[in-house]
Amino acid sequence: MKSLIAKLGMVFFALVVVLPVAWVFASSLKTNQQIIDSPFTNPIPPHFENFGKAWVAQDLGSGFILSLVVTLLTLVFLIPIGSMMAYALTRYKFKGSGFILSVVTLGMLFPNLLAAVPLFIMMAKVGWDDTIFGLVLAYVAYSIPFTVFVLSGFFSALPEELAEAATIDGAGHWGLFLKVMMPLAKPGIWVVVIFNSIGLWNEYNLAKILLLRHKTLPVGLADLISQQQYAGEWGSLFAGAVLVMLPILTMYMILKDKVQQAMLAGAIK
Amino acid sequence: MVSKNLKRNGFLLACLLPGLILYCSLVLVPFARTIELSGYRFSGVSTNRKFVGFDNFGKLWESEPFWWAIRNGVIMLLVVGPVILGLSMLLAHAAQGTSRLSRLMRTVYLFPNLISLVAAALIWRNIYNPSVGLLRGIGLPGPQNGWLGDLDTAFPAFSVAFAWVTLGFYTMLFSAGLAGIPAEVHEASELEGAHGLRKYLLITRPLLWSVRRVASVHITIAALGVFALVNVMTDGEPSGRTQSLLNYLYRMMTIEGEFGKAAALGVVMMVITSVTSLMLWMLFRRDPTARRSA
Known part of the structure; x- marks a missing residue:
């Protein structure tokens, strides 16, 4: 039996969470005048032209594509690199493996902006500042701590007998890793892919520091927000917010349990 | 071989x-x-660096935004963080079970944590906006310059937005912790006559010890590491009242072009983050469910 207070509390909290998000979706379909008139004007008939304006005139379309490219490219490098590291550090005993693992996971403790000054200088010196390549490299590097931390948990939980059986069957180091261990660690791969996709799609700090001409979607949207007080293009601004929120929320609605597991993975250990 | x-x-x-x-x-x-x-005075990628010793730290010490950022960090750690953890513990208790309402809540509560902080900042800027905002729409326009524009209400208003973003995550964390407590423990404690707050203090709270430790360290890092939300919502305004350490660091790197000072602030934050996390770890070191006698 659940008390009335608990029920009311949940209803209140659910409304506080959902209403502002729903309000952004509704506002993205309104005219500027409707938005200025009142937050409660009716978004029907919907004004989808806000999305066209956001995509083309406000240039968020190129931000959307850039964010997509950067997220996917980072994952393509990060997942093999991270799984190889986690696998080698947990399934092989050698001097310093524990030390390396703790130094790598220590990276989760500090915000990346603390290293912003030297990172920016270093990128500028090798000419990778303001390039997608430089940003992807930085993203891979700063995603390694979480990825290795989570995957090493999954790899170290795999039974030793399987490895022994595969080795007796003649599997080499690579064969054992790629054909036996990686498929078994699939749940862990899911976790790091989902967690990193969300984090990379939304990433703001490094994109803001390392890119100047190009803007990822969050940075482009943030710039629009600071100009908005002069421009007054409210409809397309809210449409831009929908562009950044919709892919993540869609993924969440489809893969709810996997997303929740991924969000918890870095915390519960 | x-x-x-x-x-x-x-x-x-x-x-x-x-x-x-x-x-x-x-x-x-x-x-x-x-x-x-942090020991040099320079700007940008120029190789023209002048060694100044601890001068950058001295300058930080004398700068007003730095102290506002420190003040805000302390309030986040001592007030905002604990309030968020307390509320999420309550919500996690409320959201237990398989009723439709509980399941609905356990779906939506993660929304604010999943969406981009830039989108969250946009939402809250517009909730507080004195001319087109949601609060104005329900007759709460706030002080003359709006909730985020007033010296006294700006930081509390910002904290509410921070709580909105993070609350669901900690609720999920505690929900997972509660779900991990075996049903027999609940049954046994109810049979012994422990209910409500008494049951929470004597049974649940000690059993959630490790989850509370993780949550405390996590929220410490999140609270000290606030950047995007401040940067987009207020950029530290009005007059530094909502300044955060990282936003001030970013400001020195970009607008003020004081790279050495920015690095010095980075060092200060490394020290603060390590010391606070370490203190929390010590605070939670003793497992209350372990046997007391040696």
């Missing part, structure tokens, strides 16, 4: 090198160089 070892070491090197090279050159070395660069 030799070739077998060679194969093994070759495999290990191939696995470790790419990641270690990236991690060392782009994470470890920059963190270490932040300490070195």
Whole structure:
């Protein structure tokens, strides 16, 4: 039996969470005048032209594509690199493996902006500042701590007998890793892919520091927000917010349990 | 035998090198160089650096935004963080079970944590906006310059937005912790007559010890590491009242062009983050469910 207070509390909290998000979706379909008139004007008939304006005139379309490219490219490098590291550090005993693992996971403790000054200088010196390549490299590097931390948990939980059986069957180091261990660690791969996709799609700090001409979607949207007080293009601004929120929320609605597991993975250990 | 070892070491090197090279050159070395660069006065990538010793730290000490950022960090750690953890513990208790309402809540509560902080900042800027905002729409326009524009209400208003973003995550964390407590423990404690707050204090709270420790460290890092939300919502205004350490660091790097001072602030934050996390870890060191007698 659940008390009335608990029920009311949940209803209140659910409304506080959902209403502002729903309000952004509704506002993205309104005219500027409707938005200025009142937050409660009716978004029907919907004004989808806000999305066209956001995509083309406000240039968020190129931000959307850039964010997509950067997220996917980072994952393509990060997942093999991270799984190889986690696998080698947990399934092989050698001097310093524990030390390396703790130094790598220590990276989760500090915000990346603390290293912003030297990172920016270093990128500028090798000419990778303001390039997608430089940003992807930085993203891979700063995603390694979480990825290795989570995957090493999954790899170290795999039974030793399987490895022994595969080795007796003649599997080499690579064969054992790629054909036996990686498929078994699939749940862990899911976790790091989902967690990193969300984090990379939304990433703001490094994109803001390392890119100047190009803007990822969050940075482009943030710039629009600071100009908005002069421009007054409210409809397309809210449409831009929908562009950044919709892919993540869609993924969440489809893969709810996997997303929740991924969000918890870095915390519960 | 030799070739077998060679194969093994070759495999290990191939696995470790790419990641270690990236991690060392782009994470470890920059963190270490932040300490070195905090001793110089310079701007941008120019090689024209002047060694000034601890001068940058002295300048920080004398700058007003730095102290506002410190004040805000302390309030976040001592007031906002604990309130968020307390509320999420309550919500996690409320959201237990399989009723439709509980399941609905356990779906939506993660929304604010999943969406971009820039979108969250946009939402809250517009909730507080004195001319087109949601609060104005329900007759709460706030002080003359709006909730975020007033010296006294700006930081509390910002904290509410921060709580909105993070609350669901900690509720999920505690829900997972509660779900991990075996049903027999609940049954036994109810049979012994422990209900409500008494049951929470005597049974649930000690059992959730490790989850509370994780949540405390996590929220410490999140509260001290606030950047995007401040940067987009207020940029530290009005008059530094909502300034955060990272937003001030970013400001020095970009607008003020004081790279050395920015590095010095980075060092200060490294120290603050390590000390606070370490203190929390010590605070939670003793497992209350472990046997007391030695």
